[in-house]
Amino acid sequence: SQQGEEDPQALSIQEGENATMNCSYKTSINNLQWYRQNSGRGLVHLILIRSNEREKHSGRLRVTLDTSKKSSSLLITASRAADTASYFCATDAGWSKLTFGKGITLSVRP
Amino acid sequence: GAVVSQHPSWVICKSGTSVKIECRSLDFQATTMFWYRQFPKQSLMLMATSNEGSKATYEQGVEKDKFLINHASLTLSTLTVTSAHPEDSSFYICSARGYGGAGTGELFFGEGSRLTVL
Numbered sequence: 001s002q003q004g005e006e007d008p009q010a011l012s013i014q015e016g017e018n019a020t021m022n023c024s025y026k027t028s029i030n031n032l033q034w035y036r037q038n039s040g041r042g043l044v045h046l047i048l049i050r051s052n053e054r055e056k057h058s059g060r061l062r063v064t065l066d067t068s069k070k071s072s073s074l075l076i077t078a079s080r081a082a083d084t085a086s087y088f089c090a091t092d093a094g095w096s097k098l099t100f101g102k103g104i105t106l107s108v109r110p
Numbered sequence: 111g112a113v114v115s116q117h118p119s120w121v122i123c124k125s126g127t128s129v130k131i132e133c134r135s136l137d138f139q140a141t142t143m144f145w146y147r148q149f150p151k152q153s154l155m156l157m158a159t160s161n162e163g164s165k166a167t168y169e170q171g172v173e174k175d176k177f178l179i180n181h182a183s184l185t186l187s188t189l190t191v192t193s194a195h196p197e198d199s200s201f202y203i204c205s206a207r208g209y210g211g212a213g214t215g216e217l218f219f220g221e222g223s224r225l226t227v228l
Contacts, residue, residue, distance in 0.1 A: 035219075040201075040222075040224070041221055041222065042116070042203055042219045042220050042221040042222045043154075043203065043205075043219040044219070045217065045218070045219070088153065088154070095142070096142065096144070096207045096217055097144070097156065097159060098144070098156070098205075098217065099156070100146075100153045100154045100155075101153060102152070102153045103152075103153055
Protein backbone atom coordinates (compact mmCIF):
# COMPACT_ATOMS: atom_id res chain seq x y z
CA SER A 1 0.00 0.00 0.00
CA GLN A 2 1.13 3.55 -0.56
CA GLN A 3 2.68 5.15 2.48
CA GLY A 4 3.89 8.46 1.19
CA GLU A 5 1.65 10.95 -0.47
CA GLU A 6 3.30 13.88 -2.18
CA ASP A 7 1.79 17.17 -3.08
CA PRO A 8 1.46 18.87 -5.38
CA GLN A 9 1.21 16.14 -7.98
CA ALA A 10 2.61 18.44 -10.61
CA LEU A 11 4.63 21.61 -10.32
CA SER A 12 5.76 23.98 -13.04
CA ILE A 13 8.18 26.78 -12.25
CA GLN A 14 10.59 29.14 -13.95
CA GLU A 15 14.30 28.47 -13.90
CA GLY A 16 15.86 30.15 -10.91
CA GLU A 17 12.80 29.81 -8.71
CA ASN A 18 12.60 27.52 -5.73
CA ALA A 19 10.54 24.34 -5.82
CA THR A 20 8.91 22.98 -2.71
CA MET A 21 7.44 19.50 -2.60
CA ASN A 22 5.66 17.94 0.32
CA CYS A 23 5.20 14.39 1.45
CA SER A 24 2.94 12.93 4.11
CA TYR A 25 3.01 9.42 5.49
CA LYS A 26 0.99 7.34 7.88
CA THR A 27 3.09 5.03 10.00
CA SER A 28 6.28 5.22 12.06
CA ILE A 29 9.52 5.33 10.11
CA ASN A 30 13.24 4.85 10.53
CA ASN A 31 14.03 7.32 7.83
CA LEU A 32 12.55 9.10 4.85
CA GLN A 33 14.25 9.42 1.51
CA TRP A 34 13.74 11.49 -1.60
CA TYR A 35 14.49 10.17 -5.06
CA ARG A 36 14.49 11.66 -8.52
CA GLN A 37 13.49 9.81 -11.67
CA ASN A 38 14.02 11.07 -15.16
CA SER A 39 11.54 9.80 -17.70
CA GLY A 40 12.03 6.09 -18.39
CA ARG A 41 15.07 5.84 -16.17
CA GLY A 42 15.93 4.41 -12.79
CA LEU A 43 15.86 6.26 -9.51
CA VAL A 44 18.57 8.51 -8.22
CA HIS A 45 18.89 8.87 -4.48
CA LEU A 46 18.83 12.52 -3.44
CA ILE A 47 18.81 12.68 0.31
CA LEU A 48 17.96 10.66 3.40
CA ILE A 49 16.73 12.08 6.67
CA ARG A 50 16.53 9.96 9.78
CA SER A 51 13.59 10.00 12.14
CA ASN A 52 15.59 11.84 14.80
CA GLU A 53 16.63 14.59 12.38
CA ARG A 54 14.58 17.66 11.59
CA GLU A 55 16.43 19.23 8.72
CA LYS A 56 19.16 18.29 6.32
CA HIS A 57 20.96 20.03 3.48
CA SER A 58 22.75 18.74 0.43
CA GLY A 59 23.85 21.28 -2.15
CA ARG A 60 20.71 22.99 -3.46
CA LEU A 61 18.48 20.55 -1.61
CA ARG A 62 16.94 21.06 1.76
CA VAL A 63 14.73 18.47 3.36
CA THR A 64 12.74 18.78 6.55
CA LEU A 65 11.01 16.13 8.59
CA ASP A 66 8.23 16.60 11.11
CA THR A 67 7.51 13.26 12.71
CA SER A 68 4.69 14.70 14.81
CA LYS A 69 2.86 15.65 11.65
CA LYS A 70 4.24 12.73 9.68
CA SER A 71 5.34 15.00 6.91
CA SER A 72 8.44 16.00 5.01
CA SER A 73 9.30 18.67 2.52
CA LEU A 74 11.93 18.88 -0.17
CA LEU A 75 13.11 22.28 -1.28
CA ILE A 76 15.17 22.73 -4.42
CA THR A 77 16.66 26.19 -4.55
CA ALA A 78 17.62 28.09 -7.68
CA SER A 79 16.05 25.46 -9.91
CA ARG A 80 17.51 24.54 -13.27
CA ALA A 81 15.96 23.06 -16.38
CA ALA A 82 17.92 19.89 -15.62
CA ASP A 83 15.92 19.49 -12.41
CA THR A 84 12.90 18.60 -14.53
CA ALA A 85 11.96 15.09 -13.40
CA SER A 86 9.62 13.14 -11.17
CA TYR A 87 10.37 13.23 -7.47
CA PHE A 88 9.37 10.55 -5.01
CA CYS A 89 9.45 10.38 -1.28
CA ALA A 90 9.94 6.95 0.22
CA THR A 91 9.61 5.85 3.80
CA ASP A 92 11.73 3.18 5.40
CA ALA A 93 10.15 1.48 8.37
CA GLY A 94 13.09 -0.85 8.69
CA TRP A 95 15.51 -2.99 6.66
CA SER A 96 15.42 -0.64 3.69
CA LYS A 97 12.02 -1.88 2.61
CA LEU A 98 10.85 1.34 1.02
CA THR A 99 7.31 2.44 0.40
CA PHE A 100 7.05 5.07 -2.27
CA GLY A 101 4.64 7.91 -2.70
CA LYS A 102 2.90 8.64 -5.97
CA GLY A 103 5.46 11.15 -7.07
CA ILE A 104 5.55 14.77 -8.13
CA THR A 105 6.26 15.84 -11.67
CA LEU A 106 8.45 18.94 -11.66
CA SER A 107 8.85 20.99 -14.81
CA VAL A 108 11.39 23.79 -14.80
CA ARG A 109 10.95 26.18 -17.69
CA PRO A 110 14.13 27.67 -19.12
CA GLY B 111 28.78 5.83 -5.77
CA ALA B 112 27.73 2.23 -5.91
CA VAL B 113 26.44 0.96 -9.20
CA VAL B 114 23.62 -1.43 -9.86
CA SER B 115 23.22 -2.74 -13.36
CA GLN B 116 20.05 -4.15 -14.87
CA HIS B 117 19.90 -6.17 -18.03
CA PRO B 118 18.20 -6.04 -20.42
CA SER B 119 17.14 -2.41 -20.33
CA TRP B 120 14.24 -3.22 -22.59
CA VAL B 121 12.72 -6.37 -23.98
CA ILE B 122 9.83 -7.20 -26.24
CA CYS B 123 8.44 -10.70 -26.17
CA LYS B 124 5.49 -12.70 -27.36
CA SER B 125 2.68 -13.66 -25.06
CA GLY B 126 3.36 -16.97 -23.35
CA THR B 127 7.12 -16.72 -23.29
CA SER B 128 9.28 -16.23 -20.22
CA VAL B 129 11.63 -13.33 -19.72
CA LYS B 130 14.56 -13.08 -17.33
CA ILE B 131 15.82 -9.77 -15.97
CA GLU B 132 19.14 -9.54 -14.19
CA CYS B 133 20.14 -7.16 -11.45
CA ARG B 134 23.83 -6.93 -10.58
CA SER B 135 25.66 -4.94 -7.97
CA LEU B 136 28.90 -4.03 -9.68
CA ASP B 137 31.12 -2.75 -6.91
CA PHE B 138 29.60 -4.03 -3.70
CA GLN B 139 28.06 -7.15 -2.28
CA ALA B 140 24.31 -6.91 -1.99
CA THR B 141 22.85 -8.99 0.78
CA THR B 142 19.38 -7.83 -0.11
CA MET B 143 17.83 -6.80 -3.37
CA PHE B 144 14.37 -5.47 -3.98
CA TRP B 145 12.23 -5.75 -7.08
CA TYR B 146 9.74 -3.04 -7.95
CA ARG B 147 7.21 -2.63 -10.70
CA GLN B 148 6.18 0.72 -12.09
CA PHE B 149 3.29 1.46 -14.41
CA PRO B 150 3.40 4.58 -16.60
CA LYS B 151 3.22 7.80 -14.59
CA GLN B 152 2.71 5.87 -11.39
CA SER B 153 4.71 5.05 -8.33
CA LEU B 154 6.92 2.08 -7.65
CA MET B 155 5.25 -0.92 -6.13
CA LEU B 156 7.42 -3.33 -4.19
CA MET B 157 7.04 -6.83 -5.55
CA ALA B 158 9.47 -8.84 -3.49
CA THR B 159 12.53 -8.80 -1.28
CA SER B 160 15.35 -11.03 -2.36
CA ASN B 161 17.93 -12.23 0.15
CA GLU B 162 21.06 -14.01 -0.94
CA GLY B 163 20.83 -17.73 -0.44
CA SER B 164 17.23 -17.82 0.66
CA LYS B 165 13.77 -17.66 -0.80
CA ALA B 166 12.37 -14.32 -1.79
CA THR B 167 9.67 -12.69 0.28
CA TYR B 168 6.78 -11.59 -1.88
CA GLU B 169 4.40 -8.75 -1.21
CA GLN B 170 0.72 -9.41 -0.90
CA GLY B 171 -0.92 -9.89 -4.25
CA VAL B 172 2.26 -10.78 -6.14
CA GLU B 173 2.19 -14.25 -7.66
CA LYS B 174 5.27 -16.22 -6.71
CA ASP B 175 4.92 -18.65 -9.58
CA LYS B 176 4.51 -15.82 -12.02
CA PHE B 177 7.46 -13.77 -10.90
CA LEU B 178 10.33 -16.08 -10.02
CA ILE B 179 13.14 -14.46 -8.09
CA ASN B 180 16.54 -15.98 -7.55
CA HIS B 181 19.38 -14.42 -5.56
CA ALA B 182 22.11 -16.96 -6.09
CA SER B 183 25.08 -14.79 -5.27
CA LEU B 184 25.92 -11.61 -3.41
CA THR B 185 26.06 -9.66 -6.65
CA LEU B 186 23.21 -11.07 -8.72
CA SER B 187 19.46 -11.37 -8.43
CA THR B 188 17.20 -12.39 -11.28
CA LEU B 189 13.51 -11.86 -11.91
CA THR B 190 11.84 -14.22 -14.35
CA VAL B 191 8.41 -13.31 -15.64
CA THR B 192 6.95 -16.66 -16.59
CA SER B 193 4.35 -17.13 -19.32
CA ALA B 194 4.21 -13.40 -19.84
CA HIS B 195 1.00 -11.71 -20.90
CA PRO B 196 0.31 -8.17 -22.10
CA GLU B 197 -0.79 -7.12 -18.60
CA ASP B 198 2.73 -7.94 -17.39
CA SER B 199 4.08 -5.15 -19.55
CA SER B 200 5.68 -2.71 -17.18
CA PHE B 201 8.89 -1.09 -16.01
CA TYR B 202 10.73 -3.33 -13.57
CA ILE B 203 13.33 -1.79 -11.29
CA CYS B 204 15.66 -3.44 -8.85
CA SER B 205 17.52 -1.94 -5.94
CA ALA B 206 20.31 -3.29 -3.83
CA ARG B 207 21.50 -2.80 -0.31
CA GLY B 208 24.94 -3.77 0.86
CA TYR B 209 26.24 -4.63 4.26
CA GLY B 210 25.79 -1.96 6.86
CA GLY B 211 22.83 -2.49 9.07
CA ALA B 212 19.12 -2.28 8.81
CA GLY B 213 17.45 0.81 7.50
CA THR B 214 20.50 2.98 7.95
CA GLY B 215 21.60 3.66 4.44
CA GLU B 216 20.54 4.42 0.95
CA LEU B 217 19.58 1.91 -1.62
CA PHE B 218 21.10 1.86 -5.05
CA PHE B 219 18.74 1.47 -7.94
CA GLY B 220 19.23 -0.06 -11.33
CA GLU B 221 18.23 1.78 -14.48
CA GLY B 222 15.15 -0.37 -14.90
CA SER B 223 14.00 -2.86 -17.50
CA ARG B 224 11.04 -2.09 -19.72
CA LEU B 225 9.08 -5.20 -20.63
CA THR B 226 6.57 -5.13 -23.47
CA VAL B 227 4.54 -8.27 -24.05
CA LEU B 228 2.81 -8.48 -27.40
